[in-house]
Amino acid sequence: MSDAVPIAPSPAAPPPLRQLWSHARQHRRKVVLAAVFSVLNKVCDVAPELLIGAAVDVVVNRGQSFVGRVFGVEDRFDQLTILAAITVVVWIAESITDYIADVTWRNLAQAVEHDTRMDAYRHVQNLEMAYFEDQSSGGLMTVLNDDVNQLERFLDLGANEVILTVTNVVLVGAAFFVISPLLTLLAFLPIPVIILGSLRYQRTLEKRYDAVRAAAGRIAGTLNNHLGGIATIKAFSGEERELERVGVDSQAYSDANGEAIRYSSAFVPLIRMAILAGFTMTLVVGGQATLNGDLEVGLFSVLVYMTQRLLWPLTRLGEMLDLYQRAMASCRRIFGLLEVTPTIRPGTRELPAPVQGAVRVEGVTFGYGPSNEVLRGLDLDIGPGETHAIVGSTGAGKSTVVKLLLRLYEPTSGRITLDGVPVEDLTFRSLRGSLGFVAQDVFLFHGTVRENLTYGRPDATEADVVQAATLAEAHAFILQLPEGYDTIVGERGQKLSGGQRQRLTLARAILRDPAVLVLDEATSAVDNETEAAIQRSLERVSADRTTIVIAHRLSTVRHAHRIHVLEAGLVIEAGTHDELVEQGGLYAALWRVQTGELSGARD
Numbered sequence: 001m002s003d004a005v006p007i008a009p010s011p012a013a014p015p016p017l018r019q020l021w022s023h024a025r026q027h028r029r030k031v032v033l034a035a036v037f038s039v040l041n042k043v044c045d046v047a048p049e050l051l052i053g054a055a056v057d058v059v060v061n062r063g064q065s066f067v068g069r070v071f072g073v074e075d076r077f078d079q080l081t082i083l084a085a086i087t088v089v090v091w092i093a094e095s096i097t098d099y100i101a102d103v104t105w106r107n108l109a110q111a112v113e114h115d116t117r118m119d120a121y122r123h124v125q126n127l128e129m130a131y132f133e134d135q136s137s138g139g140l141m142t143v144l145n146d147d148v149n150q151l152e153r154f155l156d157l158g159a160n161e162v163i164l165t166v167t168n169v170v171l172v173g174a175a176f177f178v179i180s181p182l183l184t185l186l187a188f189l190p191i192p193v194i195i196l197g198s199l200r201y202q203r204t205l206e207k208r209y210d211a212v213r214a215a216a217g218r219i220a221g222t223l224n225n226h227l228g229g230i231a232t233i234k235a236f237s238g239e240e241r242e243l244e245r246v247g248v249d250s251q252a253y254s255d256a257n258g259e260a261i262r263y264s265s266a267f268v269p270l271i272r273m274a275i276l277a278g279f280t281m282t283l284v285v286g287g288q289a290t291l292n293g294d295l296e297v298g299l300f301s302v303l304v305y306m307t308q309r310l311l312w313p314l315t316r317l318g319e320m321l322d323l324y325q326r327a328m329a330s331c332r333r334i335f336g337l338l339e340v341t342p343t344i345r346p347g348t349r350e351l352p353a354p355v356q357g358a359v360r361v362e363g364v365t366f367g368y369g370p371s372n373e374v375l376r377g378l379d380l381d382i383g384p385g386e387t388h389a390i391v392g393s394t395g396a397g398k399s400t401v402v403k404l405l406l407r408l409y410e411p412t413s414g415r416i417t418l419d420g421v422p423v424e425d426l427t428f429r430s431l432r433g434s435l436g437f438v439a440q441d442v443f444l445f446h447g448t449v450r451e452n453l454t455y456g457r458p459d460a461t462e463a464d465v466v467q468a469a470t471l472a473e474a475h476a477f478i479l480q481l482p483e484g485y486d487t488i489v490g491e492r493g494q495k496l497s498g499g500q501r502q503r504l505t506l507a508r509a510i511l512r513d514p515a516v517l518v519l520d521e522a523t524s525a526v527d528n529e530t531e532a533a534i535q536r537s538l539e540r541v542s543a544d545r546t547t548i549v550i551a552h553r554l555s556t557v558r559h560a561h562r563i564h565v566l567e568a569g570l571v572i573e574a575g576t577h578d579e580l581v582e583q584g585g586l587y588a589a590l591w592r593v594q595t596g597e598l599s600g601a602r603d
Contacts (some may be wrong), residue, residue, distance in 0.1 A: 016328045016331035016332050016335060017328065017331070019331060019335045020151070020331055020335075023116065023119075023335070023338075024112050024115070024116075026115075027108060027111055027112055027115075030107075030108045030111070030283060031106060031108065031321060033104055034101055034104035034105045034108055034160070035163050035373070037097050037100045037101035037104060038105075038160055038163040038164055038167070039095035039099045039102075039163065039167045040093075040097045040526075041094060041098045041101050041164070042163075042164050042167040042168055042171065043167075043171065044090050044091075044093045044094035044097060044115070045094055045164075045168075046168065046171045046172065046175075047090045047094075048087065048090065048091075049302060049305040049306050050175065050302060051083055051086060051087050051090070052301060052302070052305055053298045053299060053301045053302030053305070054066055054067050054083055054298060054537055055080060055083055055298075055481075056297060056298040056301040057297070057298025057299075058076050058079045058080055058083070058224075058298075059076070060297045061296070061298070065079060065298075066298070067079045067082060067083060082332055084310070084566065098147045100411045101160065102160075102330070105155065105156060105159065105160045106156050107185075108155060108568040109153075109155035109156040110152065112151065112153035112155055113148055113149070113151060113155075113347050116148050116151060116334060117144060117145075117148045120143065120144055120148070120334055120337055120338060121144055121337065123337065123338055123340070124140065124144070124337070126342045127340060127342050127407065128342060128343055128344040128408065128410075129403070129408045129409060130343075130368075131340065133368075136217075136220075136221030136224070136225070137221070137224050137225075139217035139218070139220060139221050140337075141220055141224060142213070142216050142217040142220040142221075142333075143217070143330075143334060143337050144329075145218055145335050146220070147213065147330035147331075147334050148330070148334065150213075150326050150327050150329075151330050151331060151334070153323060153326075153327070154323045154324060154326070154327030155327075157323060158320050158323035158324055158327065161320045162320055162324075163535065165320070169191070172200060172306050172337055173188065174435070175302070175306055176188075176303065176306060178287070178304065179295075179299050179303060180286070180295065180299075180303065182285070183282055183285060183289075183303055184279075184285050185191035185277070185596050186281040186282060186285055187278050187281065187282050187303075187306075187307050188278070189273060189277065189278060189281070190277055190278040191278075200435045201601075204263050205260060205263055205321065205325040208259050208260040208263060208325075209260055209326050209328070209329035210329050210332065211256045211259070211260075211294040211556065212253070212256045212257050212260055212326070212329065213329045213330060213332075213333055213523045214256075215249070215252050215253040215255075215256040215257075216253055217333075218247070218249050218252070219249040219250055219252075219253050222245060222246055222249045223246065242524070264405050265435065278307060279307050282303055282304065283304065283307075286300050286303050286304070287300065290500035341594050343410070344409075344410055346405055346406075346426075346427045346428040346429075347422075347423075347424055347425040347426045347427055348425070348427065349421060349425045349426050349427070349430070350426070350427060350430045351418065351421060351426060351430045351431075351434060352419065354418060354515075355386065355418075355434045355515035355516075356384035356385075356419050356515065356546075357384045357418075357419070357434070357515040357516045357545065357546030358382065358383060358384045358417075358418070358419050358420065358546070359405065359416070359417070359418055359516060359546065359548070360380065360381055360416070360417045360420075361378055361380035361381075361401065361404075361414070361416050362379060362414055362415050362416070362417070363378070363379060363413065363414035363415075364377070364378045364379075364404065364411045364413070364414035364415070364416060365377055365411065365412045365414055365569075366379075366397075366400060366404060366409065366410075366411045366412050367412060372571050373412075373569065374395075374397040374400050375397045375401070375404075375411075375569040375570075376568065376569040376570055377399060377414070377569075377570065378397070378401070378414070378566075378569060378570065378571065379571065380401070382546060382548060382562075382569070383546075383561075384419075384546055384547055385544050386541050386543060386546060386547075387538075387546075387547040387548075387549065387559075387560045387561050388547070388548055388549070388560060388561060388562050388564065389548075389549045389550075389551055389557035389560040389563045389564065390548065390549070390550050390551070390563075390564045390566060391506075391550075391551050391552070391554060391563060391564070391565055391566070391587065391590070392566035392567055392586075393590075394552075395569065396566040396567055396568065396569070397566055397568075397569045398521075398550045398566055399440075399520050399521070399550055401550070402437070402518055402520050402548070402550060404416055405418075405423065405435070405518070405548075406431075406432060406435065406437065406518075407423055407424070407428070407431060407432075410424070413592070416443075418431065418434065418516070422486075429449040433512075433514075434514055434515045434516060435507035435514050435515075435516050435517075435518055436510065436514030436516070436517045436518065437509060437518050437520070438502075438505050438506050438508075438509045438517075438518070438519045438520065439505070439520050439521075440520050440521035442492075442493065442498070442501040442502055442505050443492060443493075443505075444489050444492055444493030444496075444501055444504060444505070445489075446489070446490060446491045446492075447488065447489065447490070448483075448485065448486050448487060448488055448489070449478055449481065449484075449485045449487050449489060449504065450465060450485040450486060450487070452489060452504060452508060453465050453468065453469065453485075453504065453511055454511065455508060455557060456508060456509070456511065456512040457511050457513075459511050462509055464511060465485065465511060468507045468508075468510040469504075469507045471507070471510050471537055471540055471541055472503045472504070472506040472507035472510055472533075472534075473503060473533040473534075473536065473537055474500070474503040474504055474506075474507045474536050477500055477503075489501075489504075499529070499533075502534065503533065503534065503537075506519075506534060506537060510537075510541050514545075515545070515546060516545075516546040516547070516548065517541065517542065517545055517546070517547045517548070518547075518548045518550075519538075519547070519548070519549045519550065520550040521550055521551065521552055532555070534556075535556060536570075538556075539559075553594065554577075554587070554590060554591050554594055555594070555595075557577070558577040559577070560576075560577070561572060561576070562575065562576065563575065563577060563580055563587065565586055565587045566582065566586070567586060572585070572586060573585050573586060573587055
């Protein structure tokens with residue numbers, strides 16, 4: 001099981017935080033509003049330390065206190081009453097601003113998370129099929145879900161904490177400078193150490209959290225792959241082997257996280273030592289100045305409390321840095337995905353109505369890689385309302401023709417037209433809206449029978465649904481289901497048999513009433529009864545409708561207007577069933593093998 005190609009931004013990509021700011025431009029007003037209330041909240045949060053100093057000043061200096069001079073009140077109890085009233089107002093304001101800031105940040109986080117996930121998923125849906133061949137579905141799921149959630153956690157908690165910390169340093173620094181420039185210098189000495197340490201750890205953590213996100217993608221891919229193949233695992237008694245595989249990926253994820261945790265956890269003790277130095281200097285030098293009468297007791301009290309207020313919140317820098325680096329690692333993966341440019345773009349033309357369904361393939365070459373050429377100058381001419389079959393051995397390029405018609409891939413050279421219009425000139429809605437597709441690999445969504453049938457035509461009436469199901473010979477068994485058309489089919493239709501799933505996909509295509517009906521090996525994996533039912537359905541729905549049938553069982557296409565036999569990417573024979581059998585070429589040989597004539601001759 002190979003790893004997926006990592007999802008990463010180009011080397012020239014701007015920093016992830018700048019990309020996030022640009023990506024969330026429609027939310028910038030909310031960001032500013034949230035930041036304003038965060039700042040106001042911190043102003044109210046710092047104010048109590050000043051009020052405590054003022055209260056100490058009232059007790060110590062009595063009538064000469066700062067509050068007494070400002071308010072012209074001599075009675076100390078009255079002065080304390082004034083401080084108490086101011087404190088009540090400040091605490092109420094702090095509570096209100098805290099609530100508004102918290103709600104605004106959290107709603108902002110949810111909005112950005114939703115928009116980012118929707119933008120990423122919309123972008124993924126626009127990528128061509130070749131991109132998904134190099135990616136694991138689990139890796140993409142990690143980006144669309146877990147990485148987006150990491151971004152939400154940072155906006156919910158980390159961004160607010162960063163603003164509060166910066167505001168706190170500015171406010172406390174201003175208070176310190178007004179009271180004592182010398183103590184400002186001493187108290188702020190640890191901050192450069194903390195900042196330099198933060199920058200150093202940020203660079204160290206960046207690579208480690210990139211490794212964490214990559215490991216998360218690998219384990220998600222492994223789990224997704226194993227859950228999809230649980231029946232095979234059980235059938236081959238592979239539970240223990242697959243448990244070991246998951247264990248290896250899970251341990252790798254744990255080890256990557258452990259390495260990041262060791263570095264991020266070491267950051268807090270460093271900050272604590274710096275805080276100790278700053279607090280000690282304030283306590284000793286400020287205390288000495290107070291004892292000498294150079295600093296008032298109330299102001300000294302303010303500085304002691306302010307030192308705590310200045311430095312202790314910095315202990316959370318480690319936690320904030322951890323959230324930030326996890327979020328930025330996720331941002332790099334999200335925006336790396338968004339940087340992937342789709343190579344297959346929709347055209348601008350619409351098919352003229354009504355769509356006739358004439359399909360032409362002119363000199364088409366195509367390969368899934370430089371050394372894997374599948375089609376080599378293929379030519380097909382399928383008239384409107386006709387049924388054409390494409391047959392051949394495995395690997396001849398039959399299904400590739402359908403993928404090119406749907407523009408899931410682009411030809412290397414040549415062109416494909418629908419009603420004379422090159423498919424690359426058509427909008428996806430016009431092109432694919434004219435096609436009804438039934439694949440060999442049946443896919444049903446987790447939902448009701450009705451929801452699956454109306455997937456290509458959500459506005460279909462009940463009568464239309466029943467008619468399509470009847471034409472596909474699915475109506476009878478649907479009525480026997482526990483809830484009829486409202487029965488839940490399970491993920492990928494696992495509650496239904498293979499034949500039932502195939503008939504539902506045929507009904508889904510019929511309900512769309514397409515100009516061109518395409519069936520890619522639609523009967524290759526069903527029983528004889530289902531095959532006969534599908535054959536009867538095709539005879540009814542293909543009348544006056546262009547029908548392209550990719551088939552391995554030749555009995556299903558013997559009544560086609562024209563059969564094209566592919567070999568090594570070229571049409572080597574073409575004609576009706578009788579004409580091809582009479583020619584005695586590859587088709588005739590395949591027919592003899594499938595009907596047992598060759599075996600009978602040997603007997």
